[in-house]
Amino acid sequence: MKFAGRALLIAIVLVAAAAPWLAPNPPGRQFDAYLYAPPTRIHIGGEYGFYFYPLRIVSRLERRFEEVRDRPVRIAWFDGRLLGSSDDREPLLLLGADSYGRDIFSRLLYGSRASLGLAALATLAAMLFGAAIGGVAGFAGGTVDEVLSRFSDFVLVLPAIYVVLALRAVMPLVLPPRDVFALLTGIFALVGWPVVARGVRGIVASEREREYVTAGRALGAGPLRLLAVHLLPAARGYLSTQATLLLPAFILAEATLSYVGLGFPDTVPTWGTMLHDASNVALVGEAPWMLAPAAAIFLVVLAVNLLVQGSGRSPVQLEP
Amino acid sequence: MTAELGPRARPDEVARTRARFDLDRNPVAQLGGWALRAARFDFGESFLYNRPVGGLIRRAAGNTAVLAAAALTIATFVGIPLGIVTGSRRGALAGAIRTVSLVCLSIPPLLTSLLLLFIASRTGWLPTGGMTSVEAVDAGWAAWVLDVARHLPLPALALALPLAATFERLQAQAMTEAIHQPFVVAALARGVTRRQLLIDHAWRVSLRSMCAIYGLAVGALLSGSFVVEYVTAWPGLGRLMYEALRARDIYLVAGCAAMGGVFLAFGSLVSDLLLFAADPRVREGQTT
Numbered sequence: 001m002k003f004a005g006r007a008l009l010i011a012i013v014l015v016a017a018a019a020p021w022l023a024p025n026p027p028g029r030q031f032d033a034y035l036y037a038p039p040t041r042i043h044i045g046g047e048y049g050f051y052f053y054p055l056r057i058v059s060r061l062e063r064r065f066e067e068v069r070d071r072p073v074r075i076a077w078f079d080g081r082l083l084g085s086s087d088d089r090e091p092l093l094l095l096g097a098d099s100y101g102r103d104i105f106s107r108l109l110y111g112s113r114a115s116l117g118l119a120a121l122a123t124l125a126a127m128l129f130g131a132a133i134g135g136v137a138g139f140a141g142g143t144v145d146e147v148l149s150r151f152s153d154f155v156l157v158l159p160a161i162y163v164v165l166a167l168r169a170v171m172p173l174v175l176p177p178r179d180v181f182a183l184l185t186g187i188f189a190l191v192g193w194p195v196v197a198r199g200v201r202g203i204v205a206s207e208r209e210r211e212y213v214t215a216g217r218a219l220g221a222g223p224l225r226l227l228a229v230h231l232l233p234a235a236r237g238y239l240s241t242q243a244t245l246l247l248p249a250f251i252l253a254e255a256t257l258s259y260v261g262l263g264f265p266d267t268v269p270t271w272g273t274m275l276h277d278a279s280n281v282a283l284v285g286e287a288p289w290m291l292a293p294a295a296a297i298f299l300v301v302l303a304v305n306l307l308v309q310g311s312g313r314s315p316v317q318l319e320p
Numbered sequence: 321m322t323a324e325l326g327p328r329a330r331p332d333e334v335a336r337t338r339a340r341f342d343l344d345r346n347p348v349a350q351l352g353g354w355a356l357r358a359a360r361f362d363f364g365e366s367f368l369y370n371r372p373v374g375g376l377i378r379r380a381a382g383n384t385a386v387l388a389a390a391a392l393t394i395a396t397f398v399g400i401p402l403g404i405v406t407g408s409r410r411g412a413l414a415g416a417i418r419t420v421s422l423v424c425l426s427i428p429p430l431l432t433s434l435l436l437l438f439i440a441s442r443t444g445w446l447p448t449g450g451m452t453s454v455e456a457v458d459a460g461w462a463a464w465v466l467d468v469a470r471h472l473p474l475p476a477l478a479l480a481l482p483l484a485a486t487f488e489r490l491q492a493q494a495m496t497e498a499i500h501q502p503f504v505v506a507a508l509a510r511g512v513t514r515r516q517l518l519i520d521h522a523w524r525v526s527l528r529s530m531c532a533i534y535g536l537a538v539g540a541l542l543s544g545s546f547v548v549e550y551v552t553a554w555p556g557l558g559r560l561m562y563e564a565l566r567a568r569d570i571y572l573v574a575g576c577a578a579m580g581g582v583f584l585a586f587g588s589l590v591s592d593l594l595l596f597a598a599d600p601r602v603r604e605g606q607t608t
Binding site for chain 1: 422423425426427428430431434435438539542543546547550551558561562565566568573576577580581583584585
């Protein structure tokens with residue numbers, strides 16, 4: 001199980017890294033004749049090798065498409081990217097097109113970069129911040145510990161999703177994508193750190209009494225060196241568990257915020273903005289391929305859960 | 321001020337409205353007065369609806385509570401029995417349950433609600449959103465309850481599925497731990513039957529760690545219910561908060577956040593009471 005989870009996670013990261021090479025179309029390009037087009041069916045054999053028939057819209061009202069049987073288009077392999085259409089006007093839409101006629105598959109690949117990158121960065125920030133605060137609180141003890149612990153407890157009891165929403169809403173609603181990225185990273189880190197801090201504080205406070213710390217102090221190590229070199233490594237196991245809990249939570253938080261329209265603007269492909277496009281109930285029934293980003297989120301969370309289950313830790317992720 | 325009264329307002333009207341919104345006093349006094357009233361759960365008037373925040377929140381919180389209670393009931397009655405099975409047995413059945421649970425665990429409420437909505441819109445088995453139909457509003461009390469009951473399963477299931485999976489995993493873990501304790505062997509040696517052993521002995525011990533989860537589950541229900549309410553248009557607290565945020569209605573936002581805090585506090589109270597009922601050591605006043 002652990003192996004399967006790890007393999008899946010590595011595969012997802014590789015796909016995200018290689019997105020420009022794997023994607024058949026640019027993520028922002030709109031094919032005007034292909035609004036809500038279904039996934040292209042690929043045929044194999046004959047003189048063309050891999051080929052597909054371009055789609056023509058038959059009825060705009062019912063959004064019905066038909067294949068043009070007499071004009072097959074060859075699929076070009078390794079032409080600057082893994083695969084693509086040999087005819088620039090006839091797109092290869094592996095997972096269909098969205099409401100603007102953009103290629104969902106390509107957007108999914110590019111979107112994984114924003115979604116995963118944001119979650120990874122926010123996790124890292126929350127861990128660093130939490131470890132620093134928890135380490136100082138556990139090491140210093142006394143009043144410092146009391147103040148820092150009460151403060152993190154205070155943040156901890158607030159309902160996380162409401163805090164995220166409120167923090168996001170005080171900022172201007174429309175921001176350039178780069179600012180949204182930084183802002184969301186900051187907000188997620190702010191909400192995520194207290195859990196980490198509380199655990200690290202407990203570990204550091206109990207490790208502080210051990211002989212090796214006294215020995216280190218006797219050898220002349222200052223408090224910073226003791227904390228960074230000797231005490232925090234003891235919390236490594238705890239930190240890795242927390243990371244596996246925070247990462248999927250943050251991916252989901254981005255998706256939720258973008259879904260309700262408080263995250264990235266619609267032009268930026270992320271899994272959340274793509275789901276936002278699928279939020280029209282009447283449409284989703286007709287065009288289930290719009291739910292592809294949901295499947296992507298599922299795969300990431302499943303990979304993390306497999307990893308956690310395989311290593312025998314409990315997969316509790318009760319906060320968003 | 322201009323937005324409220326228009327550009328041609330008379331000076332005395334402006335003064336009256338300023339007094340109504342407390343704008344004629346200095347900022348510190350404004351904040352102090354508001355905080356004093358907020359401590360008594362009086363959050364002032366909503367800008368968005370022009371009504372007292374308290375009434376709006378009470379209605380929304382009631383709807384959220386119905387949704388959360390339904391989801392919690394489903395999750396408890398599905399998750400815990402299955403967890404007892406998977407925690408105490410090996411074999412194909414337990415393996416199958418474990419796999420399904422792992423899959424459900426990986427579909428958070430945002431995805432379950434979208435998925436269920438997709439199924440509902442394809443098959444037409446359940447209404448695809450809202451809490452009541454238009455016809456049922458004036459049709460009398462019984463019809464209204466029936467109508468709500470028809471709208472409830474979709475959001476409740478969306479919220480309950482991941483939670484049930486969490487309960488199943490935790491119960492299985494607690495059960496396995498309980499079974500490996502020496503008192504189980506002692507009970508077996510005394511000739512206690514397997515069924516009795518599982519329910520009366522091992523499960524009672526595993527309950528202790530389950531009780532603590534219930535306090536956390538309320539937090540999860542709150543965050544989950546925000547998404548589910550948004551997707552399925554259930555008029556609850558999360559939806560109200562979202563609308564208030566979009567309209568920059570700060571009083572309403574503060575009220576919603578406070579209500580969320582009340583829910584969390586209630587959750588940990590319930591969890592402590594459950595612990596009190598389940599663990600005799602806590603009743604005796606010993607802390608372990």
